[in-house]
Amino acid sequence: MAFWTYNGLKFGIKSVKFPKENDFYDGFISSVKINGQKCLSQDKTAGSPEKSSEFQCRKCELACPTKAINLKNLAGGENGKGAPALKPLDANRCIFCGLCIDACSNIAGAISYSKDFDFGIASQPYADKRKAFKKSLFVKHIDTGSCGACEAEINALNNPYYNMHRLGIFITPSPRFADVLLVTGTFTKKMSDIFFNVLDNIPKPRYVVLTGSCPLTGGVFENGFKDGGGNKGLLFNNESEIKKLFEEDNVIALPHCPPNPFEILNVLLLIKNGDFK
Template sequence: MKLNKYFERSLWVFHLNTGSCNGCDIEIVAGLTPRYDLERFGIKLVGSPKHADVLLVTGPVTSKMADRVKRVYAQTPDPKAVIVVGTCGISGGVFYNSYNLSGSIDKVIPVDVYVPGCPPRPEAIINGVLQAWIKLEKLRKTLKDNSPAK
């Protein structure tokens, strides 16, 4: 996997709803409005997982969605990061132990950043993306230090 310093400055986000109540989705859209303006960090909402660098996943994973989540994750080209937005995606939230759930998102795909809240505020989502930045920066540093060229 390759990473360069431009990667964190241009994160394209694909928003994936795995059975959320739409509360978190509205807050994500709020992050793109002029008040919060995620685009000033180079973050762009894209329509296809093939274009995405970050998967913004909301909601508990319903049984029907589990396979689709895996497929969308596989379709996203490397390097990629996954951010879970909302309590439901972290633990199941109010749907905890429900009969038609596959469980939290990290039981289906690997997750990098968790943003708790029901729903989280747009500031919290922006902070979550920032944490993903920091994580990617650290990863780039380790990749650079361990690269065989040096």
């Protein structure tokens, strides 16, 4: 084994400096953004969006397979009136297929991939805003019907590049020792009771991170099991148990399909450091 110890040392440190520096790799994507100035959805000559009688261009909205784009919200955002405007692109639904970018590229080039961590992770109400954990963070994972890509991304956090252990974050086999429950998958009926059983065994304070589009909105599988309630995910689920979960627990939405390891790490670090506002 001394042979491998030597080789390991020779291999050197390969970890990123994140979170000290945002040294993301080339091509890193964290979100999709719509530039309201470039967007041709409204008739800008009409003065204000309200006066514009109809949308001039809705190609991105029509191309989106998960109905994540709503250009009416772009008008609200540009107007800047009242409460914080809804975003034209609902990150909880976006699966990064890039069809909107393709649709817009030859027209206005208003949509592009972005590197910023701007996906509204604090969109849910929090029961506890204090720094809940003093030292290391233990994470339990539960798969409720995923494709395996989210699991691969969570597993990637253990590789030398992300190396989440250096930040005091560990995967635990037992819910009894867990601080965070990472949920992946469409939240199938068969996994529902098992999910609540696992959750009941996690001591409070605890966080539930809905990882990926599937547990949020059902992702591309939204139309499944229509007779049995559908693969709707958790955000728009009206079952009393799930409503109670959102009321009583700290639920965090981490969208995209699959979410990048940097995004997962960012959320876990925010929980660990008590930085959610």
